[in-house]
Amino acid sequence: MIFGQDRHELRKMYADAWQKHCDKTPLSPIEAQIAQVIAEHPEYHEALGGDLERDFTVEGGKTNPFLHMGLHLSVREQVATDRPPGIAATFRQLADKVGDSHTAEHRMIDCLAETLWESQRDSGPPDELHYLERLRLL
Numbered sequence: 369m370i371f372g373q374d375r376h377e378l379r380k381m382y383a384d385a386w387q388k389h390c391d392k393t394p395l396s397p398i399e400a401q402i403a404q405v406i407a408e409h410p411e412y413h414e415a416l417g418g419d420l421e422r423d424f425t426v427e428g429g430k431t432n433p434f435l436h437m438g439l440h441l442s443v444r445e446q447v448a449t450d451r452p453p454g455i456a457a458t459f460r461q462l463a464d465k466v467g468d469s470h471t472a473e474h475r476m477i478d479c480l481a482e483t484l485w486e487s488q489r490d491s492g493p494p495d496e497l498h499y500l501e502r503l504r505l506l
Contacts, residue, residue: 375421376420376421378434378438379420379434380420381399381402382402382406382416382434382437383416383417383420384399385398385399385400385402385403385406386402386403386406386413386416387416388403389403389406389407401441401444402437402441405437405440405441405444406437408440408470409433409436409437411433412433412436412437415433415434416433436477439477439480439481440473440477442477442480443459443473443476443477443480444473447459452496452497452499452500454500455500455503458500458503458504459472459476459503462475462476462503462506465506475506476503476506479499479502479503479506480499482502483495483498483499483502486498
């Protein structure tokens with residue numbers, strides 16, 4: 369596992385990667401990926417310099433920026449490794465259809481989040497076939 373299970377460590381990794389990017393300090397490959405996602409989400413920059421222990425609840429009307437950016441990283445990893453098989457082609461088709469890769473990722477992360485929620489609810493592994501079908505319907 370790249371990030372481990374500790375929420376604070378994960379969030380600190382995001383904040384540190386962004387700080388290094390802003391300071392123009394060399395980044396590791398994973399830090400560069402994180403910084404790229406952060407750069408594409410200026411609405412989350414404030415969260416990186418604030419309280420890293422803050423909770424982002426649906427009831428509070430807030431999107432969890434760390435979850436959102438993590439889903440972007442997950443989709444990028446899936447596309448880069450074509451896992452589940454066929455996702456890279458599906459991504460290219462969607463990006464062509466919507467006009468850019470970032471918008472395509474946003475649509476895909478909704479499907480990924482739903483698939484992960486179902487996996488947790490059912491106490492089982494994510495259903496890759498159902499996930500791919502959701503993506504193809506986009």
